[in-house]
Amino acid sequence: MLLGGIPLFNSVLKSNATTNLWRIAYPLFLILINILLAKYYNRKYLLLVLLGALIFGLNGYRTSVIGILVSVFITMYYIGKISHKIGILFVAVIAVGGLAVGYIASQSIATQHWTLNPIELIFYRAAFTQEVFEKIIPLAGTTHGHILSMIFSSGSPRSFIGNYVLHYDVCLTSTMFGPVMLDFGYIGLTIQMLFMGTFIKIIHTFAKKGVGIGIYSIILTHTLIWIETGPTDIMIWFLYLLGLILIVLQLKK
Template identity: 25%
Template sequence: MSIIYSTFTSITNKINDEFHKSFLFTVVFSILEFVENQWVNSYFKKLYPNEDFLNFLNKNRILKYHIFNPLIVLFLFALFLLLSINSPSASLTITLIIGFLSFFIGSAILPRYILNNNVENVIKFDKNDIYSIGFCIVLISIAFFFVSVATVGGIPLLKPSIRYLLKPMFTMPVFLIIPGTCLIASAYLKDYQNKTITRSQVRFRFLFLLAMNCTFLLLLGYRTPLLAAFLVLIIIGFYGNIISLWEVVVGAILGVGAIIGIGYYRSLGELTITSSTSPIYTLQSRADFTLHVLNLLDFIGGNFGVTHGKLLAGAIPGSDLGPRMMVGKLIAWRTEVTVTPTLIGQMVADFGKVGVAIGMCFLGFILGVGFKVMRITQNYFYIGIYSLILTYTILGIETGILDIQVLLYFAIAIFIYLISIVKSKN
């Protein structure tokens, strides 16, 4: 395995070096360096509130130390369910209780019994390797962005009708910009930890990475991947002491407000609601529909499931139907639509209540181990990888964890954590 890693990183390092030596990238980075220096020395930057702004938030230990604890998944899942206009069925209520308890055991209890000794033996990664890998992944995603735009003959943001012509085989690689950004941001965090760059410099670079994500993802007309980019950078920044707690809280409030506002005005434009409708109705109706889907999947799945792994296997490229299309077929016999099944929808459809118990416990355990390793080591890479899998778990509350690239992120994280657990015992 070390030979494969060495070969892979030597290739990515060479590609990274060649691109950075090219005329185009020399010009681009020179411009960015100039803008960064102007930012760092800007008078207007001094007008921005400092870390002590809204200092009363820091007195809350839960917010200060555990705002991105794995248990935030349960809190947000419960909040999402409460948004629904209707209530879950009695059977689904039991399933949810099983899922919540299993996740709590996996994330808060089981990790206490591992990695208590020799944590310094966890795998260490070279910062240059991580940056090079992230840089190459971002290059691939940008290349596929232009391929996607070329295949539909326009920019989906400017021509919304052509968004439905985008082909998943071209758009899925574009979403690699998120893990690529995560790795690059982690490398910048390492530079900040080593005091190679200042806090102002690393904050500017995080803003640039966010702006880059906004540019490419918004032009394609996608909102969920953009939210993923926001969350990844916020979590890395928070645990890397790059952004303050008040910025996280204010950012969350503004983010929720933006989601409500965009959904409301988009619905007004599509004539699906009237101006007299509550602005949060769009969120309520979306949560209500997803809960209705989950009620149906729970009824179909029962105690032991009905599809027995076929739903999860549908994420594999080349499958006749994707997992969300299979959900549409299960509940309505419509294969031309994609339906979001929530975090536990696939588990209950594939393996029933038993599957929810095992799946949520396992998912909680992965996040619990990641959180523990990150908190103990404060290692830049483990902050990044935890941020990535927590982000997609939070987004999966509605959409489910069913995309092949997201499953790959979790597989890599599991592999790294397992090796670290084994090494810690030596």
């Protein structure tokens, strides 16, 4: 309503859809729906999950839809609520939701004319993202932490990568390895991956029930999403901070 239309069907609106309202609403919904299911599971709450995925999907970003559905899937798995039928249904909804949002958004770009079908588009995006990373490798360590500083400021790391690597004014994904490789080279990449692996394993060790399962699910899900997009979202690093708080509370016990 504030934007004056549905971003999923309008690329101009989509570029303006990541507002402060969205930055608050998405992680808040994500955290609370997973904690709700982990502590007080009821099948009727899955309607809230579908409603949330639909509303955030209208923003035109498939990562929101995948983030909600996959995190809920992981939460339900760890509380023992994923039967064979529900598992198949959930995977189908995740696949259809991700494909649909990505395809519709691509068809809504006024300056581009896509002829790929939804399946081909997924493979194209994966190949393009990896090609961006391939072009980053010779530039390893040349930005000296600039991307990292942009993550925790008002900058746009993905747009900077587009300008710096391909010399286009465009927002690019560059795999989980791309941003840290540009900033700090192979040493930075090694430290990042060691940190992520260790941190997620510690969270997994402490996430036995309730709130812990919900937090673990959202951190794991968005780390998996980072495989394509790269860890350039301050909002998701906030979720890592929640994980750190969980670790500290568990250690105090």
